[in-house]
Ligand SMILES: Nc1ncnc2c1ncn2[C@@H]1O[C@H](COP(=O)(O)OP(=O)(O)OP(=O)(O)O)[C@@H](O)[C@H]1O
């Protein structure tokens with residue numbers, strides 16, 4: 001009976017000293033063995049351990065290949081774990097979420113969480129490796145982040161199949177729900193040399209415009225909304241008919257009729273990002289293609305005032321260049337500018353519907369212009385710009401939307417007078433909006449409506465004066481017996 005405890009004690013002593021000797025030897029190996037030998041040793045112990053271990057590990061890295069884009073799988077897992085880990089993990093990190101009013105939690109580095117799927121237990125770890133060498137001194141230290149999934153080998157089929165499918169699907173949905181939409185620009189000046197260099201810089205997209213707040217005839221509004229929603233739900237349809245999943249919109253009309261506002265409303269309706277492409281800042285066709293490749297799906301690519309950024313011949317010119325062309329000095333400037341940026345019309349056409357335009361999918365391309373008739377027909381033919389939307393002067397229906405938005409008025413005795421005036425003169429929604437805006441805390445709805453009536457009357461008088469002047473010119477030219485073309489009449493009238 002006495003023997004048992006003494007054996008136990010002996011056993012513990014032996015084990016203790018074995019561990020101590022092992023630690024000692026390991027310390028010596030670490031200190032004196034060359035690095036290469038040590039790596040071999042580690043590698044083989046690792047292989048042996050894996051051979052005997054019943055667990056399988058899957059790593060999902062943040063960047064793969066040439067680091068152009070974050071891996072979609074990583075982003076999906078991040079989304080999935082953001083919800084599932086916040087319940088169990090003890091160390092979390094927080095980032096600003098949608099609309100900047102809530103924080104989205106995700107697992108912090110080296111944190112481990114457990115998940116269960118159809119009775120199988122799995123473990124997720126967020127980890128990273130920091131590469132010791134830096135390619136260049138000004139490059140930041142390279143961190144390679146990844147998630148590692150561990151599970152028992154008897155669940156191999158289920159985990160690699162159904163579970164991962166479930167993770168990716170749910171993760172994507174969570175990402176879309178929490179996504180902060182972004183407004184990207186390719187303006188120069190932000191291109192720092194960095195290993196993560198992208199050609200776009202972004203800020204959070206926070207434009208409040210919606211179709212509800214847009215002054216537009218109800219039928220037209222409905223048609224546009226239905227067109228957009230149908231597009232966003234037609235993934236299978238586009239695949240079936242063999243067309244890239246994208247759609248082009250051309251918005252045209254006078255300044256201040258809501259073209260830019262409509263783009264924001266589109267982005268808000270479909271929950272898309274916006275890429276505002278400044279064509280004059282693009283060096284050449286190659287750069288244009290690079291920009292295109294870096295755009296993500298669920299986005300709107302916008303080129304504003306397309307007529308100003310690209311001439312019909314494919315030669316570039318400065319915004320508003322036409323008006324300046326008379327001035328010798330400025331003409332030279334325009335020439336110089338076009339000299340170092342060589343995006344051609346064919347380059348742009350390629351951008352819209354070339355082979356590269358299909359990557360990414362689910363994208364809208366929107367052009368805006370004030371002068372649709374100036375554009376090359378090739379640029380706006382159906383298939384490139386599938387839907388042409390004319391935004392025009394404000395009608396009474398449009399006014400009612402604005403009155404509801406700005407003044408919270410559905411009806412008012414002054415509405416009839418406004419309706420009458422609107423039939424006679426053209427006024428842009430921007431001008432109506434400006435007049436309906438209270439200018440001081442004491443301004444009430446009636447005062448704003450009067451201010452609009454006054455503006456309409458002034459516009460009417462102006463139009464009448466112009467018409468009278470034009471008539472006079474015609475009469476004069478007839479008296480003089482000279483033949484005057486339409487252009488020369490217009491010129492004289494403007495004098
Ligand atoms: N249809 C509209 N509905 C509601 N508000 C409008 C509408 N059109 C214009 N506005 C108002 O007028 C302002 C100018 O409109 P916006 O910038 O969209 O015009 P635009 O057509 O893009 O003009 P430009 O051709 O000069 O770029 C906006 O701030 C918006 O509030």
Ligand SMILES: [Mg+2]
Pocket residue numbers: 259260261304368
């Ligand atoms: Mg605009």
